[in-house]
Each structure stands twice: as C-alpha cells, then as structure tokens.
Amino acid sequence: MNIATFSGPPSSGKTSVILKTIEALKQRGISVGVVKFDCLYTDDDILYEKAGVPVRKGLSGSLCPDHFFVSNIEEVVQWGKKLNLDFLITESAGLCNRCSPYIQDIKSICVIDNLSGINTPKKIGPMLKSADIVVITKGDIVSQAEREVFSSRVNSVNPKAVTIHINGLTGQGAYELSTLVYDENEEIDTVKGKKLKFPMPSALCSYCLGETRIGEDYQMGNVRKMKLGDEDDR
Amino acid sequence: MTDNKIISSISIKELQEKYPFIINYFSDNKLDIEGFEDETFKEYLDHFSEEDIEEWAIDTEKLMEGLLEYIEQMIEFLGIKEEKAVESLTILAGKDKSGCKERFEEITVNKGDIISIVGPTGSGKSRLLADIEWAAQNDTPTGRTILINDEIPDKKWRFSSNNKLVAQLSQNMNFVMDLTVSEFLELHAKSRMVENEDEVIKNIIEAANNLAGEKFNLDTPITSLSGGQSRALMIADTAILSSSPIVLIDEIENAGIDRKKALNLLVSSDKIVLMATHDPILALMADRRIVIKNGGIDKVIETNMEEKKILLELEEMDKTIQGMRNSLRNGEELNINIF
Numbered sequence: 001m002n003i004a005t006f007s008g009p010p011s012s013g014k015t016s017v018i019l020k021t022i023e024a025l026k027q028r029g030i031s032v033g034v035v036k037f038d039c040l041y042t043d044d045d046i047l048y049e050k051a052g053v054p055v056r057k058g059l060s061g062s063l064c065p066d067h068f069f070v071s072n073i074e075e076v077v078q079w080g081k082k083l084n085l086d087f088l089i090t091e092s093a094g095l096c097n098r099c100s101p102y103i104q105d106i107k108s109i110c111v112i113d114n115l116s117g118i119n120t121p122k123k124i125g126p127m128l129k130s131a132d133i134v135v136i137t138k139g140d141i142v143s144q145a146e147r148e149v150f151s152s153r154v155n156s157v158n159p160k161a162v163t164i165h166i167n168g169l170t171g172q173g174a175y176e177l178s179t180l181v182y183d184e185n186e187e188i189d190t191v192k193g194k195k196l197k198f199p200m201p202s203a204l205c206s207y208c209l210g211e212t213r214i215g216e217d218y219q220m221g222n223v224r225k226m227k228l229g230d231e232d233d234r
Numbered sequence: 235m236t237d238n239k240i241i242s243s244i245s246i247k248e249l250q251e252k253y254p255f256i257i258n259y260f261s262d263n264k265l266d267i268e269g270f271e272d273e274t275f276k277e278y279l280d281h282f283s284e285e286d287i288e289e290w291a292i293d294t295e296k297l298m299e300g301l302l303e304y305i306e307q308m309i310e311f312l313g314i315k316e317e318k319a320v321e322s323l324t325i326l327a328g329k330d331k332s333g334c335k336e337r338f339e340e341i342t343v344n345k346g347d348i349i350s351i352v353g354p355t356g357s358g359k360s361r362l363l364a365d366i367e368w369a370a371q372n373d374t375p376t377g378r379t380i381l382i383n384d385e386i387p388d389k390k391w392r393f394s395s396n397n398k399l400v401a402q403l404s405q406n407m408n409f410v411m412d413l414t415v416s417e418f419l420e421l422h423a424k425s426r427m428v429e430n431e432d433e434v435i436k437n438i439i440e441a442a443n444n445l446a447g448e449k450f451n452l453d454t455p456i457t458s459l460s461g462g463q464s465r466a467l468m469i470a471d472t473a474i475l476s477s478s479p480i481v482l483i484d485e486i487e488n489a490g491i492d493r494k495k496a497l498n499l500l501v502s503s504d505k506i507v508l509m510a511t512h513d514p515i516l517a518l519m520a521d522r523r524i525v526i527k528n529g530g531i532d533k534v535i536e537t538n539m540e541e542k543k544i545l546l547e548l549e550e551m552d553k554t555i556q557g558m559r560n561s562l563r564n565g566e567e568l569n570i571n572i573f
Contacts, residue, residue: 027375041461111539115410118421122262125291125345129300142410143464144401144472152396152425156262159303160394165367167248175375176392198293 001080002087003188005102005180007121007127008111010078010093013137015044016168017111018089019051023171024178035076037092037101044091052185056085065092066200069101077166077191087182100126102197106188107181110161113138114150121153126198133180134161137168162223241298246278247271255312255427259304263297275301276480293346297303311396312427320479321383323366323506328377330530331358335565336378338534340522343508345479346501351510352516353526362483362526366508367393367400376529393506402480403503405485409456415439415467416452422475434475441499442470447560448491462490469496473503483509486516494519494549502558515552519546 008014015036022032031093033054036044040059048055060068060160069092080088092101094110110131112120114125115138121128128134135153139147162180166173205221240249246267256505260267270278276551279294286292306458323343323457327336343349351359361376369380369387371564382399382415391399411418419435428434435452443449446466450459459467465486481500486493486509500507511517525533537545 024375118411122264126293127242130293130296139402140404141406141408143468144403144478145468146409146411147402148476149421149425150399151398153262155307155396156259156304157462158301159259159300165398167360169378172360172364173367175364179373188435198291199288201291202288 001077001085001188001193002107002186003077003080004087004089004107004109006089006091006109006111007094007101007131008135009097009101009113009116011125012111012113013118013135013168014091014093014111015047017135017137017166017174017177018091018175019047019053020100020168020171020179021164022051022053022089024175025182028178030182031084032087032088033080034091035079036090037063037065037069037072037090047179054085064200067102070196070200071154071171074102077188081189086153093128094124095129096201097123098201100130100196100198100200102126102130103191104147104195104197106194106198107132108189109133109135109177109183111135111137112154114142114147118146118149118153118187121157124157127183130159130197134158134163135164135173135177136165140166140167140169143196148225155188157220164213180223237262240275240302240476242276243276244455245272245274245422249275253305255308256301256305259301261394261402265297265298270314288562307394307396308427312388319345319504320506323480324384325362325366326379326381327531328365328370328372328374328379328526330376330532334530336530337482337534341522341531341534345504345506347522348501348507348509348520350520350523351508351526352512352517353532358529359524359526361529362524362531362564363402363508363510366480366482367398369399379533381432395491396477400482400551401472401476402479403472403481403483403486405487407468409464411456413456415450415456415459418456419471419475420431422471426475426477428475437450438467438470438474441474442466443471445491445496445499447492447556448565459488460490465491466496469499473500473505480503480506483511484515485511489573515545515548518542518548 034056045057423431
C-alpha cells in the first residue's frame with residue numbers, strides 16, 4: 001500500500017484537490033481510501049462517501065490535532081491494509097501554522113491557496129517547509145502576477161519541493177499530481193518505528209490540564225512570558 | 235564550488251557578494267544574519283540554541299539543503315534569459331473521450347500567433363490547457379504530446395516553481411493584495427529579479443493605460459481599479475513581466491478595454507497566445523481556431539477571407555458601442571445619426 005499525508009490551512013482546498021486526484025487514480029484502477037483528521041467538526045467525510053471513497057474521520061476534540069494524528073496513524077494504516085487499499089491518503093488541517101504531521105519516507109503534500117496572502121509562506125512552519133510537494137490552489141481567481149509572486153515565495157522557503165498548481169473546481173493539474181503521489185513499486189505495511197519529519201509543538205502547563213483561571217498563581221509547568229519592554233519597571 | 239564549501243567555509247558576506255539574491259532566502263526564512271556576516275552559514279545556524287530551534291521550528295538540515303538548492307535554481311533561472319527562447323509550441327494528436335484518435339496530426343503554433351479554442355462547456359478545454367501546462371508526453375488521459383521548439387521539452391517546465399510554461403488570464407481574476415499599483419509592480423519585478431525595475435514598471439503602466447478606457451496612476455490601490463483598468467494592468471503585466479512564454483486567455487470581457495490592442499501587446503511581447511472564447515470578435519481575430527468535441531480536437535479551422543470581412547463589420551459595430559459608452563460616461567446625450 002502507498003501512503004500520502006495531505007495537510008494545509010483550513011479552506012485551502014485540500015478535499016477538492018484530493019477528490020480530483022482520486023478521480024484520476026481510479027481511472028487507472030487504483031483503489032484509494034481517505035482518513036480525515038480535524039479538530040471539532042468536519043463533514044468532508046460525506047463528500048468522500050458521495051464519491052464512493054472509503055473514509056473514516058477522527059476529531060481530536062480537546063487534544064492537539066497533530067498529537068492526536070500521530071497517536072492514531074498506525075491504526076489508520078492497519079485499517080487501510082484491512083480494506084486492501086492500494087493507496088491510503090490522510091488529510092489534516094494545519095490549525096496552528098506550526099503543525100506538521102509528516103512522516104519520514106511517506107509522501108507529504110501541503111495544500112495552500114493564492115488567496116491566503118503573499119506573506120503566508122513565511123508564516124507557515126514545517127507543514128510547508130518540509131513538504132515534498134506543494135500544491136497551490138485558487139490560481140484562477142487571482143492575477144498572474146500574484147500567482148508568480150506567491151509561488152516564488154513558496155520556493156524560497158522550500159526550494160526542494162515540487163510546486164504544482166491545481167484548480168480544485170475543474171481539476172486542472174490533479175491528474176498530474178496523481179502521477180507524482182502514487183508509485184506502484186512502493187509497499188508500506190506499517191509506520192511503526194518510522195519517525196516524524198519534525199517534532200510537534202509541545203506544551204505542558206496547567207492550561208493543558210484544564211485550568212481556566214487567569215493569573216500567575218495558576219500557571220505551572222512549561223510557561224513562558226512575552227517581552228513587552230517594561231521588565232525594568234518591576 | 236563544492237556544496238560543503240558554500241555552507242561551511244565561506245562567510246555570509248562573501249556569499250552575499252557572489253549571490254546577491256540570497257538575501258531573499260534569508261528574509262523569507264526569517265533568518266536575521268545581522269552581526270553574523272563574517273561567519274559561515276553553518277556557523278550562523280550553529281548559534282541557535284536547542285531552545286530556539288524548538289521554539290521557532292527551525293530545521294537546520296533543511297535550511298542548509300535549501301540554501302544550496304535555492305542558489306542552484308536562481309543561477310539557472312537568471313541564466314534563462316540567454317537561453318533559447320520558446321519559438322514554437324506543437325501539439326501531437328492523442329485520443330478523445332471515446333478513445334478515437336483526434337482528427338489532426340499535429341498543430342504548430344509559433345511565437346506571435348493567436349489561436350482560439352472553441353467548444354461547449356465540459357468538452358475538454360481544461361484538459362487541453364492542462365496538457366500544455368504540464369508539457370504532456372503521452373502520459374495524460376488524452377495521450378497528447380507537447381513539443382517546444384520541435385523538441386521534447388525540458389523537465390523544468392513541469393517542476394520548477396519559477397519557470398511555468400503557461401501564464402493564465404481568466405475572467406474571474408482579481409487583485410487580492412492591498413498595495414498600490416507601483417508597490418504591486420515592484421513586488422512582481424523583484425520576484426522576477428529584473429534589473430531595470432523602474433523602466434519596466436513605467437512601460438507596464440504606459441501599456442496598461444493605453445489599453446484601458448480610463449487612465450490610472452502609480453499611487454492607485456490595485457483593489458480600487460475598475461474592472462477594465464484591472465484587466466488592462468493584468469494583461470500589460472503578463473505581457474511585459476511574466477516569465478511564461480505562453481499565455482492562455484479565458485475570455486476577455488468587452489467592457490473598458492481595447493481587446494485588439496491587448497492581443498497585439500501580448501503578441502508583440504513574443505508570447506504565444508491561446509484564447510478560449512465564444513465571442514465572435516475575439517475568435518475571428520485569431521489566425522486559426524481549434525474546435526473541441528468529446529474531449530478531443532475535432533477540427534482546426536483557418537480563419538477565411540469571408541470571416542475576416544465579417545470581423546471588420548463586427549469591429550465597426552464594436553466601435554459604435556464603445557463610442558456610445560464614452561459619450562454616456564462624458565454626460566452626453568446619444569444621437570440616432572451615430573448609425
């Protein structure tokens with residue numbers, strides 16, 4: 001089985017890109033399943049179901065979505081094996097721009113859209129910088145100039161990635177992506193023992209454990225203070 | 235120069251002198267090298283503490299690899315100007331949706347040519363455009379092959395983010411940045427690393443104002459340009475500053491812009507122009523038109539003499555309508571004698 005991890009900011013077009021890519025894969029007789037990770041809500045599973053794609057969803061609820069992802073990924077892989085899939089896709093929203101659910105030796109794709117503003121590539125961390133493929137969407141509604149500036153910014157934060165433009169509505173570019181993400185000679189049975197490409201953000205403080213009160217008296221553990229420039233006044 | 239040397243035995247200052255463009259790499263990756271100019275890039279990265287690295291999600295390996303890749307790409311990118319330009323685009327026939335061979339052998343479009351593409355929605359225009367964009371090599375669903383200058387194209391057209399084969403101008407495009415016209419053009423010029431920035435910007439403004447009914451200036455925010463002005467600026471910018479040799483147009487609306495001049499501007503900037511349209515004026519302005527049916531190219535029609543005559547008539551009608559538009563704009567009353 002092949003595995004690919006799709007990630008990207010909310011509403012960047014991940015689901016549309018994946019659906020159009022699956023269409024192209026299906027035509028080549030490749031069976032694909034999707035596991036969608038999100039935080040509080042998603043109805044993308046209905047879209048996949050409608051398209052006849054086996055799907056499971058996982059909501060992280062009160063947990064950090066990326067920690068939730070990595071704690072479940074091996075079970076997800078076994079689900080895909082049980083269904084005899086040729087290709088398992090995981091889709092997760094990058095909710096804090098610092099996230100990166102990518103695993104070493106597993107294809108990682110970041111989906112990001114032209115509308116998000118030209119400084120966005122700077123703001124996104126490992127999710128963009130350590131992706132193997134960067135898909136840029138919504139190119140049909142911004143000017144050619146903005147498209148060129150945007151992709152040059154993406155290139156300077158991740159020069160090694162393949163950048164590809166996809167129109168999620170017409171599917172232009174999705175066939176091309178399908179040839180890059182699936183390799184019939186690749187066979188992955190488990191991700192046990194594999195490593196994340198980059199450590200996930202960590203925090204362990206009283207608020208992680210459900211504290212709601214504000215004030216220094218209630219803060220314990222991994223707490224850091226902003227520098228506001230008035231430290232000398234104290 | 236060996237890779238290791240760049241990273242670990244040349245000072246950042248020397249690197250900057252040799253490759254001035256790496257300043258963009260530093261700034262886009264939020265690397266503040268001030269005070270480290272005399273150290274090597276590796277020494278600079280080594281100064282980050284364990285805590286910094288975790289805190290700011292710094293991937294030092296990736297940054298080193300990235301810098302080398304970036305320098306390599308930029309050298310190649312800057313070198314392109316001297317390379318052979320794209321003179322022609324050739325499409326070799328593939329299959330339609332039913333698997334029948336397309337009804338042509340090959341179509342060659344030369345620099346300066348205008349080709350229109352017609353066919354109902356869903357007939358396969360997007361797929362044709364995607365085939366060209368991806369420089370298909372009998373490896374897409376249509377089985378078409380694309381040649382550039384009669385040769386199999388370089389892989390860079392597929393994978394490099396700075397060298398895309400095709401620039402697109404479509405009907406629902408908007409400016410989304412909050413910048414003035416001059417800031418916007420400067421940004422684009424910088425990303426393309428043009429040397430004579432001011433001159434290029436001046437040329438674009440002049441060309442755009444020549445296309446638009448209403449003039450605008452450098453301090454106008456791009457988001458407050460009228461529809462016609464926006465289109466004029468996009469077309470002028472694409473003609474003069476875009477890196478892509480092929481321009482794909484998805485209809486140009488009639489309002490507020492001289493479409494004939496727009497096409498002439500693109501063609502005279504050495505672009506190959508492909509235009510999906512059902513507007514008779516635009517379709518007939520092309521030298522040839524490709525008819526798409528059932529996912530395949532069904533016919534290639536040369537615009538004949540009769541059609542050229544029709545075009546002249548249509549242009550007269552268009553002029554009349556444009557004239558009325560201007561009269562209305564200037565507060566005049568319309569007069570039946572105009573016909």
